[in-house]
Amino acid sequence: MTPENLALLLAERDADRYSLHARYLNEQMVRVLQTIGFDREYRRGQGQYLYDRADDRYLDLLSGFGVFALGRNHPTVRDTLKAVLDSDLPNLVQLDVSTLAGILAERLLKYTPYLDKVFFANSGAESVEAALKFARGATGRDGLVYCGHAFHGLSYGALSVNGDGIFRNGFGSLLPGCTEVPFNDLAALEQALASRTQAAFIVEPIQGKGVVVPDDNYLRDALALCRKYGTIFIADEIQTGLGRTGRFLACEHWGVEPDMVLLSKSLSGGHVPVGAVLTRKAIFDKVFDRMDRAVVHGSTFSKNDLAMAAGLATLNVIENEKLVENAARMGTRLIKAFEGMAERYELVKEVRGKGLMIGLEFGAPRSLKLKASWNLLETANSGLFCQLIVIPLLKEHHILTQVAGHASHTIKLLPPLIINDEDCAWIERSFDAVIADAHRVPGAVWSLGKTLVENAMRARAARA
Numbered sequence: 001m002t003p004e005n006l007a008l009l010l011a012e013r014d015a016d017r018y019s020l021h022a023r024y025l026n027e028q029m030v031r032v033l034q035t036i037g038f039d040r041e042y043r044r045g046q047g048q049y050l051y052d053r054a055d056d057r058y059l060d061l062l063s064g065f066g067v068f069a070l071g072r073n074h075p076t077v078r079d080t081l082k083a084v085l086d087s088d089l090p091n092l093v094q095l096d097v098s099t100l101a102g103i104l105a106e107r108l109l110k111y112t113p114y115l116d117k118v119f120f121a122n123s124g125a126e127s128v129e130a131a132l133k134f135a136r137g138a139t140g141r142d143g144l145v146y147c148g149h150a151f152h153g154l155s156y157g158a159l160s161v162n163g164d165g166i167f168r169n170g171f172g173s174l175l176p177g178c179t180e181v182p183f184n185d186l187a188a189l190e191q192a193l194a195s196r197t198q199a200a201f202i203v204e205p206i207q208g209k210g211v212v213v214p215d216d217n218y219l220r221d222a223l224a225l226c227r228k229y230g231t232i233f234i235a236d237e238i239q240t241g242l243g244r245t246g247r248f249l250a251c252e253h254w255g256v257e258p259d260m261v262l263l264s265k266s267l268s269g270g271h272v273p274v275g276a277v278l279t280r281k282a283i284f285d286k287v288f289d290r291m292d293r294a295v296v297h298g299s300t301f302s303k304n305d306l307a308m309a310a311g312l313a314t315l316n317v318i319e320n321e322k323l324v325e326n327a328a329r330m331g332t333r334l335i336k337a338f339e340g341m342a343e344r345y346e347l348v349k350e351v352r353g354k355g356l357m358i359g360l361e362f363g364a365p366r367s368l369k370l371k372a373s374w375n376l377l378e379t380a381n382s383g384l385f386c387q388l389i390v391i392p393l394l395k396e397h398h399i400l401t402q403v404a405g406h407a408s409h410t411i412k413l414l415p416p417l418i419i420n421d422e423d424c425a426w427i428e429r430s431f432d433a434v435i436a437d438a439h440r441v442p443g444a445v446w447s448l449g450k451t452l453v454e455n456a457m458r459a460r461a462a463r464a
Contacts, residue, residue: 017041035455036391045072048416048423050400058394059426061401061415066239069266070317071416077269080313084305091305100308107315108278111248114257116281120274120302124238124264125153127275128202131260132157132175133297134279135200135232138286142177143198145231149183149405151209152202152236161202164209166406183207184218186225193229200260201226202234205250209405211352211359211412219256226259232283234260238275239357242266243318243417246328246355253354259283269314274307323417330419331355337428345435346370347385349409358413359404360431362386369441373449380453383407387452388445389434397430 001009013020018039022030033039040058042050048071050058063069070077090096105118119134121127132144146152146161153159154167160175162168179198181188192198201222206213226233235258240250242263247253249261260283264275288294301307318324335351338360342348347370349363362385364378365371377384386403389411393399404412415423438445 036387037395047071048419056398058398058400059423061399061413063414063416064270066244066265066414067268068270069242069244069417070269070314071418072270074269074317076317077271077310077313080309081271081306084309089305098303098305098308100305100312101303104308104311107312108276112261112278115261115278117279117284119277121277121299122273122302123275124262125155125158126299127238127262127264127277128152128158128236129155130277130297131234131262132200134283134287135234138283139199139230139232141197141199144175144178145189145192145198145201146178146180147183147203148180149207149209149212150204164406183212184215186218186221189222190225193225193231196229198231200232200234202236204236204240206240206245206354206357208239210408210410211357211404213352213354216254219251219254223256232259234258234262236262238262238264243324243327244355244357246324246331248324250354267311267314269310272307272310274311327355327417330424331358333424334358334427341432341435345439347438348435356415356417359410361410363409370439373441373446376453377449383409384452385409386411388438388449391448392434392437392445393430397434399427399430
């Protein structure tokens with residue numbers, strides 16, 4: 001297929017995107033998008049912005065669940081990938097080693113001088129799978145400890161340490177030996193580790209589902225407990241890493257040096273999937289301990305030249321454009337603005353986050369009129385209120401955002417790290433306007449709520 005034919009094909013079939021997905025892919029996802037009015041038919045993306053069929057501009061605070069930290073179609077990444085394609089490199093020889101993979105590993109380890117080795121994978125979930133496997137191989141133990149409400153991926157090993165039943169239920173037996181403990185609960189963690197049968201404790205430094213920030217001593221003391229009981233400490237920085245929280249790694253906020261660090265999402269540059277497990281040499285050498293075990297774990301496409309080049313280009317952009325510093329600066333501004341809203345609006349319960357990973361949690365109001373409407377929504381479907389915020393944000397203010405998890409009362413902001421003061425002003429006035437509308441009963445927001453309740457009740461009746 002030529003570039004011209006591809007452009008023609010896209011032009012001819014773009015109007016069929018939802019019917020194609022409904023017939024051949026995930027029909028339920030199409031129904032969700034159409035029900036909440038998110039079927040916008042975006043035509044192009046540039047930086048932090050999306051553009052629809054009418055060329056209207058939207059500010060993307062979802063960034064592909066964190067993939068587009070550099071924004072969409074960053075010219076440095078795009079030009080680097082074109083250069084790789086034009087170079088006719090001997091890609092994936094397999095019985096050879098990749099120069100680009102070696103360089104990317106070297107670059108990543110400069111950010112974590114306490115770690116020594118890198119294993120590359122194709123995704124975040126695959127990185128989790130490798131880390132769990134390495135931990136068991138290195139310790140000779142089977143046990144794995146994870147936190148409630150955690151999210152580490154949806155493949156079977158990752159699913160076994162996933163703290164949300166909505167993803168786990170209905171898929172049969174998962175990995176044996178997995179123990180859930182509450183996030184931020186050191187006593188529960190020590191109780192789980194005390195048997196000295198646990199290979200690893202895997203934790204998100206800031207939990208993505210709900211943007212839950214740990215107590216100041218939690219990660220540091222958790223690491224000390226892992227050291228005490230011989231358990232490997234795995235930091236899942238797949239969403240929090242690469243500058244998202246205003247530090248290169250979120251663990252840096254608390255001075256923690258994990259035994260393994262997992263990266264993915266942003267490392268792709270938004271183009272080529274890639275994941276990485278950064279680990280200590282002692283762990284790596286116990287897995288790859290003899291020449292006949294040199295291929296005891298691997299992944300066919302993991303060190304492909306396009307992925308490695310995308311990772312290198314991403315690191316260059318992060319450094320050259322000072323995106324870690326920008327995330328810290330823009331995040332401080334937005335969090336302060338949201339904290340002001342929490343003081344003015346009774347529906348805003350709490351603001352959490354670091355850098356450009358921000359959670360805005362809503363809670364039951366005090367006033368009687370609002371409380372009655374809130375309770376109606378909660379009875380129909382827990383967490384439904386947040387849709388009264390995200391839907392008008394998109395429809396009226398052209399801001400794309402998301403609820404932070406199933407049945408959650410938290411809206412999560414995960415914008416590209418390139419956003420500027422103008423974008424922050426757009427975010428602040430839009431959220432302020434929508435939240436203010438939500439405090440007017442009756443009003444347009446609560447009329448929308450009535451419609452959502454009716455839809456939820458019809459869906460519940462259909463399932464019954």
